[in-house]
Amino acid sequence: MVSARGLTKRFGSSEAVAGIDFSIRRGEVFGFLGPNGAGKTSTMRMIACMSPASEGTLRVRGLDPSRDGPTIRAGLGVVPQQDTLDMELTVLDNLLVYGRYFDLSRRVVRERAERLLDFAQLSERAGSRVDDLSGGMRRRLTIARALISSPELVILDEPTTGLDPQARHLVWERLYRLRQEGVTLIVTTHYMDEAEQLCDRLVVMDKGTIVGEGSPRELVDKHVSREVLEVRLGEGGHERLAGDVRGRVERVEVLADRVCCYGDNGDEMLALVHGLGYQPENTLVRRGSLEDVFLRLTGRSLVE
């Protein structure tokens, strides 16, 4: 569906995307996970043919964005990071006018708009001004709008950033339904739970490069232990603790406010810490996650 080789994006002298390779298969949910500024949005905009690549080759739906932009976009749905809804139009008109940009007939657009309002749970707000919608409603409207052309590929740039937990789950549920219908989804996110929930496969991006690739499970298995122990000590001492346990657990990382110990058994690691005479302020035993993958691959946490 999408393939890239040496894909690069430069803005002046800074390199937002530094020669990345990836390929996305039909029908899968493919994720780009990384912190702000990793180059996710630049990559999305290139795939959406909204921004030309500085270097490298990119094929979307088998076509070259630099030559066939309009044709590619005709089969694409885009949910940009910021809702680019038309503030001068009502909810329904947003869908109707947007559909016309795809040169669909008025009848088809109207039919789909009604179905999509239903899908986005916005039927009752059809006549509202976009101004009056909550953040979650706007996000759902943006997603509905991206589907007006019945695209086979939908690109979602941070679909749930800024939404409350309830609104996020509703969006995830709608995206899951799309996947069931066979739509290919590309999702960027800096939330590991979102990536774990949604993605079949994902790449981890950092500073414009891809540092890891695979399914969420594969990535965790490959780069992180089964369990993680997080320890917070009251007064400093994090470095000393790390020195004491190093070699006796699989791996140890010192973060700004805590120490993470990696191993197969969290409780055993906790017993070790206590056995060394530490009195932590609080501790947490949990399963390894994409957050840890990111930390492992880049040495930094995802959300700072």
Add this chain to the structure above:
Amino acid sequence: MMGRPLWVRALGSWGFRYRRTWRGSVATSFAFPVLYLAALGVGLGGLVNRHLASQPGRPGLTALGGVTYLVFVAPGVLVGSAMQIATSESTFPVMGAIKWQRLYEAMLATPLRTGDVLAGHLCYIASRLALASGAFLAVAAAFGAVHSPEAVVALPVGILTGMAFSTPMVAYAATQETIVGFSVVERLVIVPLFLFSGSFFPIAQLPGALQLVAELTPLYHGVALARACMLGHLVTLSSLGHAGYLLALVAVGAWAASRTYRARLAS
């Protein structure tokens, strides 16, 4: 509470914002009078003066009150511009302060009350009008359109006329959700007033009924008052009437604005 009065702090906020843009605003305050007086007073005035002088009986002397077209039109343009500046300053910026940048909301999170926010904004508009009217008078004097020392009074007249439009417009703007109404008011009220209130030709030339309508408009009173100042006939009973009319309008507008502001901002 000690310190500066609250409304002065609200004014200060507008003044602070103005510091970034004052150069362009001062430049246009002088540029537009030059352009208008050159085009209307000199260019068009040439045609008018020649035509009126060529008429049998020289009616021009009475038609324009015995002065050249430049002298006739200058006070009209002064007051007409004050109206337009006041209107544009009282519509979009109010909408912006309420909805777009939410400046009022930020002010109200401090000890300022709605009345202070309103008074501060109105004072800011009045100072813009003072700048514009002062610049206009200076340019008009340079063009030779000022015939009396009483002309300095045209500056407060410009402010007064502008505020007679500003206070009701601010009251109206605070009730609006979209900017559609602003353009409609501009086209249905401001433009006709600008053209038919005696700025560019004596309203005696209008058909009887229209003449009456024109005499009821605030701009007509502003034009008449400013013209009296610039020609040196300020001290008359009718001047008092014109000023009273405009003052009453400012007061009614301010009262209405205090109500609409409270309704909009306290919700």
Add this chain to the structure above:
Amino acid sequence: MVLGLALPSPRRARHVLGRNLVIYRRAWPLLATGVLEPLFYLLSIGLGLGHLVGRVDFAGHELAYKQFVAPALLAAAAMNGAILDTTYNLYYKLKIAKTYEGVLATPLSTADVALGEIGWAVARGAAYSATFLGVMAALGLVPSPWGLCCVPAAALVAYAFAATGMAATSYMRSWQDLDIVALALVPMFLFSATFYPLTAYVGWLAVVVQCTPLYQGVLLARSLDIGTVGWSLALNAAYLVVMGLAAMVITGRRLERLLAA
């Protein structure tokens, strides 16, 4: 590709007009009252100023003042409308509402957007001009059948200024920058032989005036209205065409940089 630019597709661009129509359908008072401003000017001149000015010379004809000014108002209104659409309104869409960011995720390209917005300004200008010309005819101010050509002439003026306004807006960084637009427009409105004939200017000033774009439009509209038609008008029309095309090329490049970097 022409001059390194993708060519717009009228088929796609028309949907930009469609969007504006949807908006104005709800804001119809805006659309309806837009035609009034030049009519008020005409009325004020017919009722008042005209009596003060008397008759004016143009191309060897002695014209009543309202006859002299009416076609000029038609051209000036076309300019003003087009500039309003492509400066303040466009700036709002470009920088505040970010209307086009959503649009460019569809098959539409920046060139389509530019063509669509210019097309809208021209369509609106033509509709207003036709209405205004109807009023002029009712007042007996369209003495020649050539007068019908005032509508395409006004559309041409709208085209040239819409494209130029759009190019200028693409360089604007703030609302304050837009004040420059008024600074260019007001003198053009006042001094393009709109309200008094070219003979009011001393030699070199008359030459300057004859070089301004609105002067071309005023001369076109006035000559067509009165029926003093000659081949030289083709030059005035060509001026506006070239101005519009040049501005469109600049606009295309700028929008590509602004929206599709």
